[in-house]
Amino acid sequence: MGRIYCFFTANYPPKLGGVEIYTQCLAKALVRRGNEVTIVTLNDKKVSEIQWDNGIRIIKIPGIDAFAGRLPLIRFNKAFRKFCGNFKSETFDLVIVQTRYYPISVYGARYAKMKNISCIVLDHSTAHVNVGGSVINKMFAVYEHVMTEILKSLDCRFFGVSQACNRWLEHFHIVPQGVLYNSIEREVAQEMQAHDILKKYAIPEDVKIILYAGRLLREKGIEKLVEAVSGLREKHPELCLVVAGDGELYKELSEKNVGNCIWLGRVKHNEVLELMKRSLIFCLPSDYAEGFPTSVLEAAVCRCYTITTTAGGSKELLTGMDYGMVLEQNQGAEVLKNAIEYVLDNPELCRRAVENNYNRVLKYFTWDTRAKEMEEIL
The missing domain is CATH 3.40.50.2000 (Glycogen Phosphorylase B;)
Known part of the structure; x- marks a missing residue:
């Protein structure tokens, strides 16, 4: 009953x-x-x-x-x-x-x-x-x-x-x-619309996308991410930072018109998932008081490699380099730049980590599991 x-x-x-x-x-x-x-x-x-x-x-x-x-x-x-x-x-x-x-x-x-x-x-x-x-x-x-x-x-x-x-x-x-634990729906990556998200937002087909999705707050690390990707522009011209989100820094950062950055503003949740499916790296370089960001779980089931920080519970999902990369929080843009470059230079490591992380999320971090635990509290 x-x-x-x-x-x-x-x-x-x-x-x-x-x-x-x-x-x-x-x-x-x-x-x-x-x-x-x-x-x-x-x-x-x-x-x-x-x-x-x-x-x-x-x-x-x-x-x-x-x-x-x-x-x-x-x-x-x-x-x-x-x-x-x-x-x-x-x-x-x-x-x-x-x-x-x-x-x-x-x-x-x-x-x-x-x-x-x-x-x-x-x-x-x-x-x-x-x-x-x-x-x-x-x-x-x-x-x-x-x-x-x-x-x-x-x-x-x-x-x-x-x-x-x-x-x-x-x-x-x-x-x-x-x-x-924060969790994810098993079917989340299969619920995406059929239209081509790259065409909708005029994102070139031949770029390697680094995706940021979330509020544009200073403590979320968006400024150092822009600086890090800009620093890789000469060596990796194929890189493109796609920013899905709005917030207090949107106007200031988007008007700087950095060449390899695309600013989408607020994006529907299902479209963020589509972007994750098309991205090489999801990056959340947060220094914010995170609990357990849903976005790192979504990136995992969308098979997108994740770079994030020790802020909050992400490190409990990404328990080692076999699953993704966790940096110490409050690091500068240079550390983030080196982390991105390491992933670009090691595609096989990236591929294995993506599969490992995908399987780990579906085994331990689903809402059906949380619902069972909630029932057991009673």
Whole structure:
């Protein structure tokens, strides 16, 4: 007999990010296994709304996008109070709270406590969030500690999406109960559209593509990647850096008009997968507080060689050169340039690593596996 699960998460698709995709994919896997799933999330309206997606009930409650969308807040209005009154009658077997520092996380944990429902918190971070200057960052770190203490007081159990996340939880004097790894759908590389992605974006057929996909933030390493690829231009004129993503650095970097870089802006998720299939290297040179980037899993099932950093849980997938390349974070462009050149000079190593990584992901990092683990928590 299936169980009934409820997720509380600040954002949910069509808003895209690692936590949003994690929530959606795990929910779908639980439904496929005969369970019922409700997702409580925020919209940017003054009213609540209910939607259904692949058997998942999605309740969107009134929200406010604060701090440029980085800290979504609950809108405490009449519609929210009505939702609270109606939701008290709901019954669940497990409440799952996504991340520690959103007000909706505390609301979900308090709801579970009030209803005497077991509650787990899934953590996706490996350091304090960088939200601005040093003073703002320090203030947010204090806020994060306060929110975490509230969740601890509500008898939540904590799980990281990687071992790196669990080590970070120890910073808050939390003993994690286990790891629920970020994962991938087995069929993700087969769900791509038939049209030719290279023609759509005017990417030459005869180039070797290095792909970056994600937000264009300084801490994600996009600037040093541009510098590294530019430094290889003379020796490897066949190289082309394709950048799929938007963010605070997009205008500044794209207007520099570096010859071997193509800037696509925001790209649909399925098109990112198509690009991965056509790329030689996927590069995520992040110094950001990653949990376990979904993109490194997607690159693996699209059979694209991955170069990334020790930031977050990627090193738990790429456990050695037999699977891909993991650089120490906070390295400069020269180190990244040498890493790319090493891959170009060793095509057989690259081919073996791609196959090894593909097989490793399908064996250990699928959503059906995570859904089984979630059921075992109960």
